[in-house]
Amino acid sequence: MKPLLETIDTRFGTASxxxxxxxNTLPYxxxxxxxxxxxxxxxxxxxxxxxxxxxxxxxxxRLTHQPSPWIGDYSWLLLTPVTGQLGGDSLFxxxxxxxxxxxxxxxxxLKIFSLRYQIESQLTPTCYGASIRLEQKQxxxxxxxxxxxxxxxxxxxxxxxxxxRQEGKTETNKNTLKLFTALQIxxxxxxxxxxxxxxxxxxxxxxxxxxxxxxxxxxxxxxxxLPQTDFDSCKASAKADWExxxxxxxxxxxxxxxxxxxxxxxxxxxxxxxxxxxxNESGQAIHMDLTTGTVKPGVLxxxxxxxxTFRTTFPLFALVIPEHYHRFLEGFLNSYxxxxxxxxxxxxxxxxxxxxxxxxxxxxxxxxxxMAPT
Numbered sequence: 350m351k352p353l354l355e356t357i358d359t360r361f362g363t364a365s366x367x368x369x370x371x372x373n374t375l376p377y378x379x380x381x382x383x384x385x386x387x388x389x390x391x392x393x394x395x396x397x398x399x400x401x402x403x404x405x406x407x408x409x410x411r412l413t414h415q416p417s418p419w420i421g422d423y424s425w426l427l428l429t430p431v432t433g434q435l436g437g438d439s440l441f442x443x444x445x446x447x448x449x450x451x452x453x454x455x456x457x458x459l460k461i462f463s464l465r466y467q468i469e470s471q472l473t474p475t476c477y478g479a480s481i482r483l484e485q486k487q488x489x490x491x492x493x494x495x496x497x498x499x500x501x502x503x504x505x506x507x508x509x510x511x512x513x514r515q516e517g518k519t520e521t522n523k524n525t526l527k528l529f530t531a532l533q534i535x536x537x538x539x540x541x542x543x544x545x546x547x548x549x550x551x552x553x554x555x556x557x558x559x560x561x562x563x564x565x566x567x568x569x570x571x572x573x574x575l576p577q578t579d580f581d582s583c584k585a586s587a588k589a590d591w592e593x594x595x596x597x598x599x600x601x602x603x604x605x606x607x608x609x610x611x612x613x614x615x616x617x618x619x620x621x622x623x624x625x626x627x628x629n630e631s632g633q634a635i636h637m638d639l640t641t642g643t644v645k646p647g648v649l650x651x652x653x654x655x656x657x658t659f660r661t662t663f664p665l666f667a668l669v670i671p672e673h674y675h676r677f678l679e680g681f682l683n684s685y686x687x688x689x690x691x692x693x694x695x696x697x698x699x700x701x702x703x704x705x706x707x708x709x710x711x712x713x714x715x716x717x718x719x720m721a722p723t
Contacts, residue, residue, distance in 0.1 A: 352595045352612045354588060359454045360402040361613045367398060373418050375400055378459045379474045380590045381619040385412050385563055387472055387479055389461055390427060393440045397421045407447040407463055408440050410472055416621055416652040420696045424528040429494040430468045430483050438545050443494055456616050457587035473584035476624060477574035478562035480583040485555040493550040503548045505541050509534050512568050519698050524639050531571040533560040565637045566644055570627055594619050597669045618662055622653035625697055638687045639698045650680035654694040656703035659710040667718050678715055681708060
């Protein structure tokens, strides 16, 4: 019997606080090993614990790169759909309650209904972004707030396209980290206004489909990374990506058993490491070398701590997804070529967390299985 994607609720294991963990996970929507994940944010007051499954507050959908609350987030962006004029500039003034029971938290699909604004937000991911569908049920014009932890600038490219740029520093090496985001909307943009450090985008309609893509390389690469199909096609593609990996397992049920935990663990198996390379116009894999700030050829992966994964997920990857496993090894070899060191904990560059170079165990395992890169 195959795992059923739609029965996986990504909120499982997310009821955690700094002082007490029930999994320290987030309800990620994304494609397997994607460059970004998307999470509804319920609070901006708890640091890296920004989602609580028992808190019916919706501050927006957060584009996140957080692999663990102990590592924290970087290059994150919060998108909050609203209507009308608000009484203040903070997230507190923008947030809404949402119906937790009617929300959908699936690996390939998010759906949140904002009670305050009567807006249904749907999102389905791609490797480099997402397709987002917004609908205000009373016919009122939509607005979208953009909020980031880094300095954020927004440029209107044309009447339906926005180019975003945010710039910060990596946690340990303090190198410049730039994220470029492209937003392509199927309705006209009426106004782009900066409010404090955030931005408000006023749209011409009560319904909007937004194509979103990111790049760590350039604004033009972000445009190239935009989804090329509509929401429904993106959703079908994301579902197929998940089922391609989940359906490599046949599950034999021998009695009355709750499959929730097992299927959920399979979903989490295919989240990390995350893609940190892109594909240029010529179809070649390229990545940003954060050590030198230059673009180099080849694949690269991030958001992975080998202390946790060298004898858990990677030996299983070698058995069930060898094509991904080999590409991961190529990426870690490129990390060595860029820095001169084998990585320990990448997020996005070396954090230096946990002792030892546990990647050695993965290299040895791949050599024994005749899968080592050349």
